Amino acid sequence: MSRSERKWDHIRFALENGQDRSSAFENIKFIHQSLPNINVLDVRLDHSIGELYLSSPIFINAMTGGGGEKTYRINKELAMVAKYSGLAMAVGSQMAALKDKTQKYTYEIVRKENPDGVLIANLGSEATPDEAKAAIDMIEANAIQIHLNVIQELTMPEGDRDFTGALKRIEEIVKNVEVPVVVKEVGFGMSMETVRTLKSVGVTVVDVGGSGGTNFAEIENRRREKSLSFFTDWGIPTPISIIEASSVSNDISIIGSGGFSNGIEMVKGLAVGADAIGIAGYFLRILVDQGVDSLMGEIETLHKEMIMIMTALGAKTIADLKRIPLIITGETCQWLNQRGIDTRTFAQRTI
Numbered sequence: 406m407s408r409s410e411r412k413w414d415h416i417r418f419a420l421e422n423g424q425d426r427s428s429a430f431e432n433i434k435f436i437h438q439s440l441p442n443i444n445v446l447d448v449r450l451d452h453s454i455g456e457l458y459l460s461s462p463i464f465i466n467a468m469t470g471g472g473g474e475k476t477y478r479i480n481k482e483l484a485m486v487a488k489y490s491g492l493a494m495a496v497g498s499q500m501a502a503l504k505d506k507t508q509k510y511t512y513e514i515v516r517k518e519n520p521d522g523v524l525i526a527n528l529g530s531e532a533t534p535d536e537a538k539a540a541i542d543m544i545e546a547n548a549i550q551i552h553l554n555v556i557q558e559l560t561m562p563e564g565d566r567d568f569t570g571a572l573k574r575i576e577e578i579v580k581n582v583e584v585p586v587v588v589k590e591v592g593f594g595m596s597m598e599t600v601r602t603l604k605s606v607g608v609t610v611v612d613v614g615g616s617g618g619t620n621f622a623e624i625e626n627r628r629r630e631k632s633l634s635f636f637t638d639w640g641i642p643t644p645i646s647i648i649e650a651s652s653v654s655n656d657i658s659i660i661g662s663g664g665f666s667n668g669i670e671m672v673k674g675l676a677v678g679a680d681a682i683g684i685a686g687y688f689l690r691i692l693v694d695q696g697v698d699s700l701m702g703e704i705e706t707l708h709k710e711m712i713m714i715m716t717a718l719g720a721k722t723i724a725d726l727k728r729i730p731l732i733i734t735g736e737t738c739q740w741l742n743q744r745g746i747d748t749r750t751f752a753q754r755t756i
């Protein structure tokens with residue numbers, strides 16, 4: 406199967422499979438505040454991730470490109486939405502265009518549509534610094550994501566089997582490119598050990614890509630004759646992964662992603678440590694099923710929901726959210742306590 410056929414399979418199966426539902430967000434509960442002392446007009450959603458200024462904490466996460474006309478169209482429409490809604494946007498892996506120059510246009514369109522927007526390049530951890538620079542140049546990117554997708558590759562019939570040297574290559578990319586490097590997972594989550602190791606080679610931004618949303622083990626299993634079903638419920642649920650990652654150091658910016666589809670989950674993700682929230686599958690489905698205008702409308706709704714929830718909590722900024730008290734219950738609490746994270750610090754903090 407060609408690379409571009411595979412790209413289309415991923416979109417098709419992601420749309421057909423839908424998203425997993427993780428109960429982990431239900432394990433996080435805000436404490437109601439009757440005197441929030443705040444005007445809804447004072448709530449601000451803008452925030453910075455290191456040197457990247459974002460006018461919204463929501464961004465469109467990496468999905469596509471490199472699969473000819475259909476992926477060109479999706480990237481064009483996502484870029485139109487990103488521009489209109491003021492969202493940053495990542496493209497899908499650009500290796501397809503580095504290997505086959507005729508595919509470059511399927512990525513370049515995002516910069517054409519959104520000349521002043523925040524755009525993020527994307528490659529896997531097999532990339533060299535020169536490839537990373539070429540991907541950045543291709544869309545004049547403001548940052549680059551390097552994705553880690555061991556479980557997806559193992560489940561993919563034609564996937565990689567050798568995962569040695571990834572950390573060294575990431576270190577070389579961090580040293581050699583001039584934009585921030587975001588190391589990301591694709592739906593299996595990042596542990597505190599992984600984040601600590603990435604920090605040791607100079608990485609300052611991670612996207613935890615937790616489980617609970619698009620499930621690439623399930624997608625790849627649909628492309629196999631004999632399913633590796635044990636990988637379908639593999640992974641670290643998104644809120645747990647955000648908390649593990651943010652326990653490592655205050656010097657790392659955390660992006661929460663994996664399964665977000667409403668304002669309350671996003672505010673919970675930010676409150677437990679994320680600096681921004683990436684959304685892939687949920688936005689793709691709205692775009693493909695209902696079109697550009699509906700996706701723009703949904704993003705407006707999400708922004709409004711977030712402002713309402715932040716008002717109720719008395720949080721004027723994303724930074725304030727990280728200080729509001731919340732309770733962590735159930736399996737999420739058990740997991741975190743066993744991992745040495747004291748959940749009472751979340752329950753007893755004050756804004």
Ligand code: FNR
Nearest residue numbers: 416419467468497498552591618619663664685686
């Ligand atoms: C993805 N994702 C992805 N990630 C990446 O780093 N490079 C890529 O090329 C792709 N390709 C891709 C295609 C499609 C169709 C989907 C739906 C997703 C993964 C994506 O960025 C994200 O990490 C996961 O999908 C989890 O987030 P959601 O979908 O649960 O919001």
